[in-house]
Amino acid sequence: MEDARGLLKQYFGFDDFREGQKPLIDAVLEGRDVLGIMPTGAGKSLCFQIPALMMPGITLVVSPLISLMKDQVGALNQAGIHAAFLNSSLSMGQYRKALDLAREGRYKIIYVAPERLETEGFLRFALSPGVDISFLAVDEAHCVSQWGQDFRPSYLKILSFLEKLPRRPVLGAYTATATVEVKEDVLDILNLRDPLVVTTGFDRANLFFGVKKPRDKYRELESYLREKEEKMPGSSGIVYCLSRKSVEEVCYQLREAGFSVTRYHAGLSDTERRENQDDFIYDRRQIMVATNAFGMGIDKPDVRFVIHYNMPKNMESYYQEAGRAGRDGEPAECILYFGAADQRTNRFLIEHGEDNQELDEETRRIVMGKDLERLKQMTFYCASSGCLRHYILDYFGEDSGTECQNCSNCLEEFDLSDVTEQAAAVVRC
């Protein structure tokens, strides 16, 4: 039989495993549960896709988002691997057909939405004679935790689904969220048995982190972009805004000012979103102004800066979005513009937004409390006068030196007193 490295080359075209991948793959092949905690872009998918190819039966991958499933299944099919997804984007007829093919053993890997696990049709498939589920991989496993940034109650169904199977498959959980609370929840709630836990480094040494408190955010942004254009003409960057409205405004102003700019948010049509995204990826436009709807699954290596025009709602979101800079390992800048209104807006979104609407009253209250706590931690980041990298890594449970010499606090490039006072005032109220 092919070994893991052979498959890595044959199907994915890579010569070497990245940090953490091999031990996670080997453990699953030995029948051991695993928890892989690796930052976004580290390569978690291969950690379950390669064992899936090597195990005798079917692998189920639980995934929270239709777009993620489509991307991954599309990529697998292109690589010549038989994979399918089962989610609400399929019509009833397509869904039944997919289940029939699955029952016939046509697919090696099946992506499934958590809501589907306990539906009658899916259970009938999973319990059919001859169907052998070797491995169940839970992608974005933080969704199981109320401490995670996107708690999904349907993830709680995974365990009861497992209990219905005649033989318990090997269980793997994968996430980029490394906080202690989330990790404990994933281990507990999924009931991982003597798992191998692998955490790979979260530090991104090539990224510069900065916090600013501009009096006029737009002017600050424009002068930053002009300076960039002078020093590094043609470089790509993302500007994240909290609302669609500010995306529209900032994009319009920058365009008027002569910048090569496009935009992305959930209010645009699918076609326009795709076009704009491609314009950015293929360097037809240099600057992408977007809400947090932009970025999932986007792997542009040469993003040189990520500016947050507003403070995001928590450190997980911030680090994920900022982390889209400098994937190629070359220096890149991540700068957050902090304004007093940002905390109020986020608070409003947590209390009245759509995020947690599907939860029952009691759960919503708990999740909201945790969201507000995380917002506070985010605000402390903006108020911190210590090393920003240290703050980030500490938040994600990683030890680090206290002076990175590559953040605005270590270099004291910016006017600190201003930021600190403002943030302190916001935290107090």
Ligand code: ADP
């Ligand atoms: P994650 O789920 O951890 O965010 P992905 O699984 O989506 O990351 O992988 C991110 C990118 O890294 C993909 O483009 C993938 O092809 C690439 N990648 C994964 N493993 C390797 C490897 N061993 N060598 C080179 N590239 C890899």
Ligand code: MG
């Ligand atoms: Mg992933």
